[in-house]
Amino acid sequence: MSELSFAQPERRNFLVPALIAIAVLAILIVGIYLYVPHSTADLTITHLAVLPEHTVFNSDSKIVGQKARFDDDLYILATVRVDNRLRVPLTLDDITGTITAPDGSESTTAALQKRDLPNLYAVFPALVPLASAPLPRESIIQPAGRAEGMVLLHYPIPQAEWDQRKSASITLKFYNQDPITVPLPKP
DSSP, X not given: OOOOOOOOOOOOOOHHHHHHHHHHHHXXXXXXXXXXXXXXXXXEEEEEEEEEEEEEEOOSSOOTXXXXXXXXXXXXXXXXXXXXXXXXXXXXXXXXXXXXXXXXOEEEEEOOOGXXXXXXXXXOGGGGGGOOOBOOTTOEEOTTOEEEEEEEEEESSOHHHHHTOSEEEEEEEETTSOOEEEEOOOO
């Protein structure tokens, strides 16, 4: 019969394997942080111009007590630069602008299309010196590429309402990607 032995085998030190596992995990986290983009794209406003227009509609008939009709229009011309941070191309779907009034109400409008600009320039020639090449919908921005162009927004508001706004922003919507919003700076 063999003798009973209460001796236990030598305990292994798990400190070295634990440190190796922590180091491998840290390297993976740093690699993911460095090589995976944190956003779809960077959106920057490089130039902003505002043109208020006050149009009076005169009538040949004179009616006692009737005043001439008028419209106040505000045109926002923003030059936008989009830098693609993904490894896939981005395709621009839609461009919108939003103004938040002092009372908190929001007004959203779609950017004017490239095909509408010649007619608008004919009616409001003061826009021509402020304008540049537009950023068209359906633009494809290649990986690590850049697109830049003008976004023209129209709001049926007077200049005073624009000056007193709480905020204003432009949103670019992409196919199969999250939209990106950038605030318009106040002067």
